[in-house]
Amino acid sequence: MRPPGNPPSDGPIDDWPSSDLIGSDRRGLPPAGEKGDIDAVLAVLEQVPDPEVPVVSVVELGIVRDIDWVDGRLAVNVTPTYSGCPATEVIEQHIHEALVAAGYSDPLIQRRLSPAWTTDWLTEAGREKLRAYGIAPPVGSASKRSLTGQSDPVVPCPLCGSNATERVSEFGSTACKALYRCRDCLEPFDYFKCL
Amino acid sequence: MQNPAQKNVAQKTQAPLTDYLLRLGDSALVLGQRHAQLCGKAPALEEELALMNVGLDLFGQARNWLGYAAELMNDNVDADHLAFRRDAQDFRNLLITEQPNGDFADIMGRQFLFDAWHVHLLDGLTHSSDPRIAEVAAKSLKEATYHLRRSSEWVIRLGDGTEESHTRMQRALDNLWQFTGELLQVDEIDQAMIETGIAPDPEAIAARWKATVEEVLEEATLERPSYDAWMYTGGKVGHHTEHLGFLLAEMQYLPRAYPDATAW
Known part of the structure; x- marks a missing residue:
């Protein structure tokens, strides 16, 4: 039986949805080793757990989208998993605290919606940890x-x-x-x- | 110095956009609050989790839309202010979103009729000429798609279920139907959004909504009321049913009672 709620394949709305539900720039973070500074920041962020699923880090969850320096100030871009995820603010706060504790003064934590997060960004190590959990x-x-x-x-x-x-x-x-x-x-x- | 003619255009397009964002944000907020009212009252634990999570998605979407609207208002307001400090006549949500919870057929029927419209609208909005709207829509679309999957399954399960569940599902549909005209209604604000490429073609949305509704109702063995039936409208311009005031009174009580609170 065809599952409900989907447009009929031969119907007038064959092309639904017209947009990609899964948009990904597949860019993410720069490759490891390209910038020593970024590796150091990543090492800090790898110690920041997701508050709801503490076995995976925010890096493994794939929500850290970009690390950069803006006028000498460290800027970390984070994307929410779901629009209403109640952990979003807590995660941003934890990232801020971890970076300050590691010696980065006044890091900028920015929220970015686009491209929307996809579970495709969960790392292999993250998937394995989820399973073990x-x-x-x-x-x-x-x-x-x-x-x-x-x-x-x-x-x-x-x-x-x-x-x-x-x-x-x-x-x-x-x-x-x-x-x-x-x-x-x-x-x-x-x-x-x-x- | 800015050309006066350009300034006029900017003012002319800003107000309808703000109203349009309030319509999107208020609809998500009010429907989300209907879900919140079910906390601790759902018929089964799994359904409780699902209802709360759908509500949470809607709150998140509301925050994104209202946050944008608040920035355009430039009146020292934020999304929380818009949610908690406005009265019913300032809300621009669709009437269907404020209808009471009733029984489970009412809840899932309301959700289904809304979701079937929401996914197609959001899908269109991902191509919006306003990049911020396109971004929020792309994020929301994934969530709304999953909501539609669940609400259609329930409408089918109840409609094509027992005699009792079928009767209730049909009754819910018949009651809610009079609020669906507003989903497809196009007024001057919508028209301004369509002309600037911010909102998608309403005829395509209507055709897609109807196709989804017809497909699911047929599988659910439910009778679809007429598209030409008399329809209530007014939510989009602040004329609401009596239910919204009670919902807001409950939702807004705490921030209004403690307006000086800085932390919750």
């Missing part, structure tokens, strides 16, 4: 199909590895997660959904 990392790449539910992926249980899992609810303990259940080990778990 009991949260299933996003399966595959973010796409229109994954968002509209046209292709629901098989989400392996992060606890026993079984593929016999089912979705209980589109939302879990935070906006970025869905609630799943394993039919083999019977444990419920959070799935970090593709966005």
Whole structure:
């Protein structure tokens, strides 16, 4: 059965959505080693955990988008995961505190909306840490199909590895997660959904 | 010195844009608040989590739209001020967003009719000539798409469910339908936005909204009321149903009672 809520493939709104749901400049941070200073800043930010999922750092989560110097002042660009993510301010504050503690005076923390965050920016190490923590990392790449539910992926249980899992609810303990259940080990778990 | 003719144009386009942003922001804010009112009252834990998360997305979107509107007003106001210090007649939200929660069919029916419009509008706005609007729309579109997926699933599950759930879902749809005309209504403010390329073609949005609604209602075995039915309008110019005042009284109580508070 075709999942509900999607435009019919042969209908008048075949081209919906007209825009890319997943916009990515794929630019992100400069490659490691290109600028020694940036590596040093990254090393500090790698110690700043996400407040909701403390096993991953803000760098691993992919929300640190740019590091630069503006008139001699360090500027870090951060993008929110969801528009209403209540952790956004706390994360910015923690980044500020960590940088000040590391000796950067008065760093500028800027919020950037575009391009919108995608789970594709979660690093490999971040995904592995999520799994070890009991949260299933996003399966595959973010796409229109994954968002509209046209292709629901098989989400392996992060606890026993079984593929016999089912979705209980589109939302879990935070906006970025869905609630799943394993039919083999019977444990419920959070799935970090593709966005 | 600025050319006086140019200045006039700027003034002329600024006011409708502010109003347009208030419409977007207030609709998200008021619908988000309807969700917040369900905290602790949802029929199941999973649905509670979902309702709160959808509400949270809407609050975040509201903050982005209202923050922009506040900057344009240049009147020493911010998004919080717009949310908490305005009275009902200053709100520009769509009437459907302020309708009461009622039963679960009312809640999901309201969400579905709104989502089906919201995704197509946001999709169009990602091509807006105003880059800031395009940016907020692109961010919101992902969230709204996921909301639509959930609300359509519920409308189908309830409509094509038991006799009781079908009856209630149809009743909710029939009650809410009179507020859908406003989703597709185009007034002079919308017209100004369309002419400047800020807002997308309303006919395309209407066609897409109708296609999504028809597809889901058919699968839900629900009868679609007529597009020509009599429709309520007025929310976009501040003429609201009696429900908004009560919602705002609750939502605004704390900041209005402690106007000097600097930390919460």
